[in-house]
Every structure is written in structure tokens, then in C-alpha cells.
Amino acid sequence: xxxxxxEEQLKKLIVESCTxxxxxxxxxxxxxxxxxxxxxxxxxxxxLIVNIEETFGIRVxxxxxxxxxxxxxxxxxxxxxxxxxxxxxINDNSGF
Amino acid sequence: MTTxxxxxxxxxxxxxxxxxxxxxNAGISEMDEGKMCNITELPVLTKNDVFEAGxxxxxxxxxxxxxxxYLDIRRTSGxxxxxxxxxxxxxxxxxxxxxxWKARKSWYGITPDMKFCSFYTINYxxxxxxxxxxxxxxxxxxxxxxxxxxxxxRRLLEIYTRISEFNPKWLTLQPSIARLLAExxxxxxxxxxxxxxxxxxxSEMLTLxxxxxxxxxxxxxxxxxxxxxxxxxxAITCAYGNMHIMxxxxxxxxxxxxxxxxxxxxxxxxxxxxxxxMPFIRYETGDTGIIIESECPCGHHSKLLKxxxxxxxxxxxxxxxxxxxxxxxxxIMEYTNENMGNAIKQFQIRQHSFDDFEVILAxxxxxxxxxxxxADSFLSNLKEPRLDGVRWKFTFVNEIFPDTVTGKHKYFIHxx
Numbered sequence: 001x002x003x004x005x006x007e008e009q010l011k012k013l014i015v016e017s018c019t020x021x022x023x024x025x026x027x028x029x030x031x032x033x034x035x036x037x038x039x040x041x042x043x044x045x046x047x048l049i050v051n052i053e054e055t056f057g058i059r060v061x062x063x064x065x066x067x068x069x070x071x072x073x074x075x076x077x078x079x080x081x082x083x084x085x086x087x088x089x090i091n092d093n094s095g096f
Numbered sequence: 097m098t099t100x101x102x103x104x105x106x107x108x109x110x111x112x113x114x115x116x117x118x119x120x121n122a123g124i125s126e127m128d129e130g131k132m133c134n135i136t137e138l139p140v141l142t143k144n145d146v147f148e149a150g151x152x153x154x155x156x157x158x159x160x161x162x163x164x165x166y167l168d169i170r171r172t173s174g175x176x177x178x179x180x181x182x183x184x185x186x187x188x189x190x191x192x193x194x195x196x197w198k199a200r201k202s203w204y205g206i207t208p209d210m211k212f213c214s215f216y217t218i219n220y221x222x223x224x225x226x227x228x229x230x231x232x233x234x235x236x237x238x239x240x241x242x243x244x245x246x247x248x249x250r251r252l253l254e255i256y257t258r259i260s261e262f263n264p265k266w267l268t269l270q271p272s273i274a275r276l277l278a279e280x281x282x283x284x285x286x287x288x289x290x291x292x293x294x295x296x297x298x299s300e301m302l303t304l305x306x307x308x309x310x311x312x313x314x315x316x317x318x319x320x321x322x323x324x325x326x327x328x329x330x331a332i333t334c335a336y337g338n339m340h341i342m343x344x345x346x347x348x349x350x351x352x353x354x355x356x357x358x359x360x361x362x363x364x365x366x367x368x369x370x371x372x373x374m375p376f377i378r379y380e381t382g383d384t385g386i387i388i389e390s391e392c393p394c395g396h397h398s399k400l401l402k403x404x405x406x407x408x409x410x411x412x413x414x415x416x417x418x419x420x421x422x423x424x425x426x427x428i429m430e431y432t433n434e435n436m437g438n439a440i441k442q443f444q445i446r447q448h449s450f451d452d453f454e455v456i457l458a459x460x461x462x463x464x465x466x467x468x469x470x471a472d473s474f475l476s477n478l479k480e481p482r483l484d485g486v487r488w489k490f491t492f493v494n495e496i497f498p499d500t501v502t503g504k505h506k507y508f509i510h511x512x
Contacts, residue, residue, distance in 0.1 A: 036187060042189070042192075045194055046200075050209065067194050070194075
């Protein structure tokens with residue numbers, strides 16, 4: 001599973017959990033802060049964790065996932081990449 | 097002092113006129129990292145200090161754009177009888193509540209997509225208090241929040257039926273309301289809520305007696321969430337029954353006669369690590385407890401807090417044996433206050449007999465002659481039929497003092 005695939009999935013999850021209705025994939029940039037830029041709150045952040053765990057097949061440990069990591073898009077992406085690598089990746093069979 | 101605590105103390109010193117003055121009075125004229133002071137050198141903050149300081153408690157950063165657009169306003173629940181307006185930066189609030197949601201998720205498997213029921217005192221719509229309604233539906237239909245007013249048997253039965261139909265995964269409510277609901281279920285031999293797997297109790301001290309009774313009726317060991325509007329969640333019990341301090345959100349101190357103590361019971365003081373709009377440094381909660389530094393089998397490494405005293409809610413009593421949560425009266429008082437220019441400084445309601453009530457009010461100086469209008473407004477907001485025909489006496493004083501024995505300020509007392 002490559003970075004592009006993870007990034008696509010993550011963007012999809014961010015749009016799904018976001019309360020701002022007009023958010024699209026193109027709006028999400030590396031430097032974005034989910035709280036400041038996309039009106040995320042504590043509830044949507046936790047829902048995002050749940051969705052990340054389900055989609056990527058990872059278990060997010062409380063101690064590893066800080067608010068700073070979770071609220072920042074680029075840091076979150078890096079966190080998931082690392083976590084996915086540790087569990088051996090998920091099966092990317094999209095389109096086949 | 098940890099870096100996190102120091103950062104907040106330093107921020108408060110440089111941004112809030114109140115702290116600049118208060119720390120200055122304590123002999124602190126600068127706040128550099130190289131000269132990190134001990135937190136015990138800083139003055140403590142009481143509810144009265146917050147009340148008197150008013151806007152001086154707020155960070156000057158929020159006087160202007162862009163930060164002022166992120167402000168959320170809340171009022172204290174009135175459970176201390178002292179009306180405070182609390183400001184939160186929406187972003188800080190998210191950070192602050194994040195640790196509570198993390199605990200719910202990892203300890204109890206509770207996530208935001210699960211249905212839950214709660215109870216509310218004040219109906220806020222975009223930072224404004226509006227007239228209460230029987231129930232509010234929120235979170236895209238996943239939450240029903242019932243008005244605490246009118247928790248008589250008939251209404252409670254309606255609420256029970258509504259909860260049964262809604263079939264929530266969890267409940268968050270005050271111990272006194274959970275007890276009323278449990279008593280109804282037991283007395284009327286009602287079936288339990290099918291999907292219910294978690295009960296979170298908060299806003300009042302959870303007594304062992306109530307905890308055991310709620311556990312017995314619902315078959316669920318309730319968690320005890322200790323928090324306030326000013327600080328959000330301070331601590332919450334894990335599945336092992338130990339109350340963990342939310343160390344990402346608050347720093348907790350225990351003081352006895354003004355001095356810090358370790359492993360001993362004392363008064364609980366809190367420093368918020370997240371609220372930048374209105375920092376709370378060494379804030380007196382009025383509760384007592386002990387910090388326990390031992391490992392919990394749950395694996396979470398934060399310090400443990402054992403509450404030894406806290407707010408307990410009383411009930412309004414009726415001649416036919418009915419009980420009503422005193423939150424009802426606190427809610428009406430808050431609603432009245434909001435509609436009367438926030439004129440009320442403190443209040444206390446005393447029930448002298450089944451049909452004889454006294455409302456004691458301390459008004460802000462500028463509103464000294466508003467007494468009658470406030471009394472009329474309060475009475476017109478009472479929509480509880482069981483209070484029809486009772487006598488109300490309004491007494492105006494300069495200040496309401498705490499109980500001389502307990503040192504606590506109770507907003508509702510029945511003395512018969």
C-alpha cells in the first residue's frame with residue numbers, strides 16, 4: 001500500500017467526519033489543521049479515529065495519538081503510514 | 097512546575113490583566129523560562145475572584161479579530177449559587193474534551209456514532225440562552241437531551257418511554273437524576289433499556305450508596321466523571337473504578353490550610369492547561385480529595401484522584417411524596433438571570449415547608465432596584481404545575497455566605 005492510497009483514504013475519511021458540508025478532497029492540504037481549518041471538534045476527531053482504525057485495520061493507542069498529531073493533516077498522514085507499516089499493511093484491492 | 101503548566105501560567109501573566117495584577121501582588125514581576133517559579137508561589141483563585149474580575153480574567157488576545165470569532169460562552173450551572181460567565185476558545189474546547197472522549201473510547205468502547213441520552217439545564221443556541229423545551233435532539237439525531245425541569249413521576253415515565261424507544265447505547269446524567277430513574281424502574285417494575293451498556297454520572301458527588309443502587313437497578317457499574325464548566329473534565333473513573341486525572345487537560349493540586357499536601361486529604365485546586373480565552377490558574381473547586389500515586393490495573397498511567405466531598409444535589413419535596421430535582425429551580429434562575437441582564441450575583445432557594453419557599457438573592461450593585469422585576473420574572477418562568485399555589489418570599493441581601501459548618505455554598509436547601 002503506497003502513500004497515495006493512504007492519502008486518498010484519509011482524505012475521504014476527513015470529508016466524511018467533517019461537519020463543514022462543503023469540504024472537498026481538493027481543499028485538504030498538507031499544512032491544514034482540522035480544528036482551525038475544517039471546524040473539527042472533539043467529537044468529530046474521535047469519530048475520525050474510529051473510522052481510521054476500521055479503514056486501515058490499525059489500533060490507535062491513546063498514548064501515541066496526541067491532539068497535535070490528530071488535528072494536523074500531514075502529521076496524521078505520517079502517523080497512519082507508520083502504523084500501517086507496523087501491522088503489515090491492509091489489502092488494497094480497490095478496482096480488482 | 098512542568099513546562100505545560102508553566103506555559104499556561106506565563107500566558108495568563110502576559111495576556112490577562114487579572115493575573116498580571118494578582119501575580120504582581122504576590123511579588124512576581126516577570127515570567128521567564130529561566131526563572132520558573134514554583135506554582136505554590138502563585139496566588140489561588142476563588143469563584144469570587146473570577147466574579148469580581150469579570151472581563152479582566154479574559155485574555156486580551158480575544159478582544160479582537162481573528163481570535164474573538166472562536167469564542168464560546170457558557171454559564172456555570174448555578175450549582176454553587178454563583179453565576180459565572182465562562183469563555184472558551186472553540187479550538188481549546190475541542191482539545192480539552194478530546195481526552196474525555198479518548199477515555200470513553202478506550203475504556204468503555206463508547207464512540208460518537210453511538211446513540212445516547214442526557215439531561216440539560218439551560219438551552220443554549222449560538223451562545224444565547226433561549227426558552228427551555230422538553231427535549232433537544234442533537235448530533236444528527238444521535239442524542240436526546242431532556243430538560244431537567246419537571247422530573248415528577250408522570251414526566252419521568254414519559255422520559256423513560258422515550259429513552260426505551262430511542263434505545264441508546266449510553267446515558268450521561270447527574271447521580272440524583274439517575275437515582276430518580278432507577279427508583280421509577282424499580283417501583284413500577286419496568287424493563288431495562290435494551291442496548292444500554294454505559295452510564296456516565298457527573299456534575300454532582302457520586303455517593304457510594306447511589307453508585308451501588310444505580311448499579312443494582314441497571315446492572316451497569318456507572319463511571320464517575322468529575323468536571324466543571326470552567327475546566328471540562330478533571331478526572332473520570334476507569335473500568336476498575338479508579339478515578340484518573342485528565343493530565344492533558346488539567347493540573348491538580350491538593351492544599352491543606354493553603355499548603356500543598358501529598359497522599360493526604362485536602363481541598364482540590366485546578367489549573368487548566370487548555371483554556372486560553374479565560375485561564376484558570378490554581379482555581380478553588382470547593383471539593384476535597386486525595387491524589388493517589390499508584391498504578392492502576394487498567395494500564396493508564398495518570399495519577400488517581402479520590403473525591404472525599406463534592407456537590408450533592410437536593411430534591412424539592414412535595415406533600416404527596418413526589419420529588420423534583422433542585423436543578424429545575426437552578427435552571428429557571430439561570431434563565432431569569434439571562435433575561436434580566438445578568439443582574440444576579442448569587443442566589444439561594446430554601447424550602448421551609450411543602451408549600452413555603454424563600455428565594456434569597458444578592459444582586460449586582462447597579463441592579464439594586466431590579467428586585468421586584470427579577471422576582472416577577474422568576475415566578476413567570478415557573479412552569480411546574482406542582483409548584484402552583486406555593487408561597488414564594490424574596491429576600492435581598494448583599495452577599496450569601498457559605499454554610500458555617502461545611503464551608504460550602506449550597507444553592508438549594510430544604511430545612512424541614
